[in-house]
Amino acid sequence: VTITRHEGRFGALASTIPKAVVERTYRARVEELWELWTTKDGFESWWGPEGFRAEVRTLDARVGGALHYDMIADAPEAIEVMNQMGRPISHEARARFSELRPYERLAVTEVIDFLPGVTPYESTMVVEFFPSGDHVRMVVTLQPMHDEEFTRMSRLGVTSQMTKLDTRFRA
């Protein structure tokens, strides 16, 4: 009986670990969106997250190609959180393009091998592009990482996002 409720919450739950789907529609050509994922300049211009900037070390846009970047806390509150957690303000993330079908679909798989006591595992996000007229719908499907620190970082993300919403509604 309880389970019916869970299914309602998570929708079609292929595996027990829930997925998150985030999507947006942009007025652009699909090639422009593709560039933001598959070039150094493009990727660095938006990846973040809030309070962090990405510096790409290697971006090899081929199937199996590396996507290595440093995630650097650069906003004061992000730096403070990293300090509180006793973590360096810069962290090297190692991922690869596990799928790449130009202008249609790509997948980025990140190796999570830095959690003490946790067997290394991989986390994959899938990005799909659906062009229509002068718009492109981009759908990102995520599998969560299981990392307490990341959870704390997402709270920071939540907080900054909330602040933004607040400002928007007050205006």
Place this chain on the structure above:
Amino acid sequence: MHLDIFQTLADPTRRQIVEVLRGGEHAVNDIVDSVAIDQSGVSRHLRILHECGFVAVRPKGPRRLYSLRPEPFQELDAWITGYRRIWEARLDRFGEALRQRQKRRARPRKEGAK
């Protein structure tokens, strides 16, 4: 050692057990039939799932019946909501980066101009 919800679900056998319990209340033997390990293994994983708050257990005659509890799933739901918000912000920036590039391309020779 206390496992958090993600560590609890990180084990494939425990995920299988949770999948079986999504179909409703089950006794250990029913679960053993559905997963590829023996009864002592299933019992050990059920104990961990119970300790971590994933399953409830109640006696029925000589048997013990296991079922899922909603709390950890609600916690997962809350977590995923936070994760989704990070991505909402990220996709805002994606859109902004896209606009900047379009502007630069439309006026390649007037970079300083507003």
